[in-house]
Amino acid sequence: MATQRIDQFAKDLRADTKAAVYDGSKKGHEKRTSVLFDHLPDANRLRVLAGEIKQHVVENLDTYLPQVEAALQANGVKVHWAATAEAANEAVLSIMRARGATKIVKAKTMVSEETELAHFLEKNGVECLETDLGEFIVQIAHDHPSHIVKPIIHKNRREIATLFEQNGLGAYNDDPETITRRARQHLRGKYLAADVGLTGANFVSAESGRLVIVTNEGNSRFCLAATKCHIAMVGIEKLLPRDRDLGLFLNLLARSATAQQLTVYTEFVSGPKAAAQPDGPEEMHVILVDNGRTTVLESDCREILRCIRCGACLNVCPVYRQASGHAYRSVYPGPVGAVLSPLLAGERFPELADLPKASSLCGACNEVCPVNIPIPDLLLRLRAKGKREKAPLAAVGSPPMGAWALLASQPTAWKAALFGGKLMNYLPTKLLPIPALRAWEAKRTLPAWRGGEFRAWLKNRPKK
Amino acid sequence: MSTDRETILSHVRSALAPLPQRAALPDWEAELVIMRQARGNVDTWPLFAERLRGVNGTPLTAVADLVTLLEKGGWRHGYCDPVLWPKLAPAFPATFKVETVFDRTRVDDFQFGITRATGAIAETGTLVLTDAGTSGRLAALAPWVHVAVLSRADICVDVPQAVAALPRDPNVIWVTGPSKTADVEGILIEGVHGPGVQVALLLD
Numbered sequence: 035m036a037t038q039r040i041d042q043f044a045k046d047l048r049a050d051t052k053a054a055v056y057d058g059s060k061k062g063h064e065k066r067t068s069v070l071f072d073h074l075p076d077a078n079r080l081r082v083l084a085g086e087i088k089q090h091v092v093e094n095l096d097t098y099l100p101q102v103e104a105a106l107q108a109n110g111v112k113v114h115w116a117a118t119a120e121a122a123n124e125a126v127l128s129i130m131r132a133r134g135a136t137k138i139v140k141a142k143t144m145v146s147e148e149t150e151l152a153h154f155l156e157k158n159g160v161e162c163l164e165t166d167l168g169e170f171i172v173q174i175a176h177d178h179p180s181h182i183v184k185p186i187i188h189k190n191r192r193e194i195a196t197l198f199e200q201n202g203l204g205a206y207n208d209d210p211e212t213i214t215r216r217a218r219q220h221l222r223g224k225y226l227a228a229d230v231g232l233t234g235a236n237f238v239s240a241e242s243g244r245l246v247i248v249t250n251e252g253n254s255r256f257c258l259a260a261t262k263c264h265i266a267m268v269g270i271e272k273l274l275p276r277d278r279d280l281g282l283f284l285n286l287l288a289r290s291a292t293a294q295q296l297t298v299y300t301e302f303v304s305g306p307k308a309a310a311q312p313d314g315p316e317e318m319h320v321i322l323v324d325n326g327r328t329t330v331l332e333s334d335c336r337e338i339l340r341c342i343r344c345g346a347c348l349n350v351c352p353v354y355r356q357a358s359g360h361a362y363r364s365v366y367p368g369p370v371g372a373v374l375s376p377l378l379a380g381e382r383f384p385e386l387a388d389l390p391k392a393s394s395l396c397g398a399c400n401e402v403c404p405v406n407i408p409i410p411d412l413l414l415r416l417r418a419k420g421k422r423e424k425a426p427l428a429a430v431g432s433p434p435m436g437a438w439a440l441l442a443s444q445p446t447a448w449k450a451a452l453f454g455g456k457l458m459n460y461l462p463t464k465l466l467p468i469p470a471l472r473a474w475e476a477k478r479t480l481p482a483w484r485g486g487e488f489r490a491w492l493k494n495r496p497k498k
Numbered sequence: 499m500s501t502d503r504e505t506i507l508s509h510v511r512s513a514l515a516p517l518p519q520r521a522a523l524p525d526w527e528a529e530l531v532i533m534r535q536a537r538g539n540v541d542t543w544p545l546f547a548e549r550l551r552g553v554n555g556t557p558l559t560a561v562a563d564l565v566t567l568l569e570k571g572g573w574r575h576g577y578c579d580p581v582l583w584p585k586l587a588p589a590f591p592a593t594f595k596v597e598t599v600f601d602r603t604r605v606d607d608f609q610f611g612i613t614r615a616t617g618a619i620a621e622t623g624t625l626v627l628t629d630a631g632t633s634g635r636l637a638a639l640a641p642w643v644h645v646a647v648l649s650r651a652d653i654c655v656d657v658p659q660a661v662a663a664l665p666r667d668p669n670v671i672w673v674t675g676p677s678k679t680a681d682v683e684g685i686l687i688e689g690v691h692g693p694g695v696q697v698a699l700l701l702d
C-alpha cells in the first residue's frame with residue numbers, strides 16, 4: 035500500500051524536531067485545559083455559545099459585511115475589498131505607492147501568509163519586515179511557519195543562534211534571552227524608520243467597526259505607535275455582531291491559544307489616532323479579503339469559517355504532534371488546516387486532497403475547539419468530495435475495496451457469497467499453503483461460518 | 499476596488515441563498531465568562547494587585563516605593579506625562595533625570611516611562627490605556643519600565659464590564675503584564691518589544 039504524504043513527512047522528520055513539536059504542543063494543550071476549567075465554571079457552555087455566534091455571523095455575512103463597511107467608514111477608515119490574494123497584495127502596494135512609502139513593518143497575520151504579502155512586496159522594491167519574533171526568524175531563515183500561534187515550534191535555539199550570527203545580529207549565542215534582546219534592539223530601529231504598519235485583526239465588531247488585535251510581544255502596538263499609516267488585512271469571516279460579544283471571545287481566544295486569561299496586549303482600534311495623541315497612524319485602511327472564503331461558504335463545510343486561529347486543535351492532534359506543521363504543505367496546519375487548506379485551494383483541491391485523510395477521526399480537535407467546529411464531520415465530507423472528484427491523492431493509502439464494493443452493492447451476489455462462505459467450514463486448514471496461517475490455525479479453532487442465518491431468521495420471524 | 503466589492507458580496511449572497519434558514523444570534527449572560535475569583539462582592543484593588551502579580555507585573559501604592567524600585571534597577575533616566583509630573587516630582591531625588599517630552603529620535607535614552615491609565619480590570623490584572631488619556635503611545639511602550647498611574651475609582655471588576663465601558667476613543671489598549679514571548683523553545687522571556695517591567699501605581 036502506498037504511503038500517504040503526511041506519513042512520509044513524519045518519518046523524515048528529525049528526531050529533535052519531532053520531540054520539540056510533540057512537547058510544545060502537549061504542554062500547550064495541558065495548560066489550556068487547566069486554565070479554562072480552573073477559571074470558568076462552565077467552559078464548555080462558552081465554546082458552544084461562541085460557535086453559535088460565529089455560525090450566525092457566517093450565515094449572515096451578506097448583512098454584516100455592508101454593516102461593518104459603513105461602521106469603518108464612519109470611523110474615518112478607508113475600506114478596500116480584495117476578492118483574491120493578488121488583489122489584496124496590490125491594494126497594499128498601491129496604498130504604499132500613493133504615500134511614496136518604501137518601508138513597512140508587519141505584525142503577524144495569517145491572511146498575509148495566505149497572500150504571501152512579504153514576498154510580493156519585496157519583489158516590488160518595498161522593504162517588508164516581520165516583527166513577531168517567531169515570524170522574524172522564519173523570515174530570515176527563508177522558512178515557513180509550522181504552527182498558527184508558535185511559528186517556530188520546529189526550530190531549536192541553536193539553529194536560531196546560527197541564523198542570527200549569519201544575519202549580522204551578533205556573535206553566536208543560543209541563550210533565548212540574548213536572542214530576544216538582540217531582536218528587540220534590531221527591530222525597534224526598523225519600526226521607527228518605517229512609514230506603514232501592517233496588522234491583521236482577530237475580531238472586528240460589525241456594530242462599532244472596532245478592530246481587535248492581540249499580541250504578547252507588543253509588536254503590533256509598536257507598529258501602531260511608530261508608523262504614520264495603518265493597514266489591516268482582514269478575512270471577511272472575522273466579524274462579530276456586537277461589541278459585547280468581544281467579552282466572550284477574548285475570554286476564549288487567549289486561553290485556547292496560549293493558556294492566558296488575556297494576551298499581554300489587546301488593542302481596540304477604530305480609526306486613525308486622536309488629534310491630541312503625538313504617536314500613531316494618521317491614516318488607516320482596512321482590506322477585506324475573500325481569497326477563497328466565499329467558496330468555503332458555498333460548500334458543505336462552512337462551519338470551518340468560525341475558526342478564530344487559536345491553534346488548540348493543532349496542540350491536541352496526535353497526527354500534528356507526529357508530523358509537524360510543514361507536513362500539511364499549506365498556510366494552515368493541523369486539523370483546521372486539513373479542512374481549510376484544501377477548501378481555500380479552490381481548483382487546486384486535488385493537490386491537498388490527502389489532508390482530510392490525515393486523521394484517525396478521534397474527535398479531540400472538536401472537543402477543544404473554542405468555537406465548537408465539528409472538524410471530524412468536515413473531514414468526512416471532504417473525504418467524500420475527494421472521492422467524488424476522483425482526486426488521486428484522496429485514494430492513496432486506501433485499501434483496495436473494489437471487489438468488496440461490487441459484492442456489497444449487488445444483493446444476489448451478496449447472498450450467494452454468504453452461502454458460499456459455508457464452504458470455508460470444510461476447508462482442510464491443516465493443508466493451508468501459508469506456513470504462518472497454518473501455525474496460527476494449529477493453536478486455534480476457527481468459529482464455524484454462519485453466513486446468511488440472520489437473514490433467514492429475519493425473513494421467517496413471527497410478524498406481529 | 500468597487501468591482502471586488504460587488505464580486506465578493508454577490509458570491510456571499512449566492513452561497514447563502516440555498517440555506518433554508520440562517521442560524522440565529524444567541525444572547526448570553528455576562529456572568530458566564532466572569533472567573534470564579536471575581537464573583538460576588540469584590541474589593542477591586544486587592545484582586546487587581548493579586549492578578550497583576552500573577553502575570554509578573556508590579557502593583558504599587560506609594561510614589562516612594564516607585565522611586566525605590568527604579569533606583570534598585572538603576573533606571574534613573576525617564577519620561578513622565580507632564581500632567582502627572584508636578585504630583586510625582588517631590589518624591590524623586592535629584593539623581594533622576596525626568597523629561598516631560600518623549601523624543602522618538604532617542605527612544606533608548608528613556609529607561610522608564612510614566613503615563614496615565616484610564617482604567618483597569620481586576621480579574622485579569624489589566625491596565626487600560628487610551629489615546630485621550632495616554633500622553634504618548636511610544637512613551638508607554640518603548641522604555642524598559644512602564645509605570646501606569648491609576649485611580650481606584652477607575653478599576654472595574656471583569657472583562658464584560660470593561661468591554662461595556664470601552665470609551666469612544668480611536669485606540670484603547672489593554673495591557674496585562676510585561677511584554678513577553680515563548681517563541682524560542684517555549685521558554686518565557688519578558689521584554690520583547692515592549693516593557694520588561696510593568697508597574698501599576700495607585701494614586702488617589
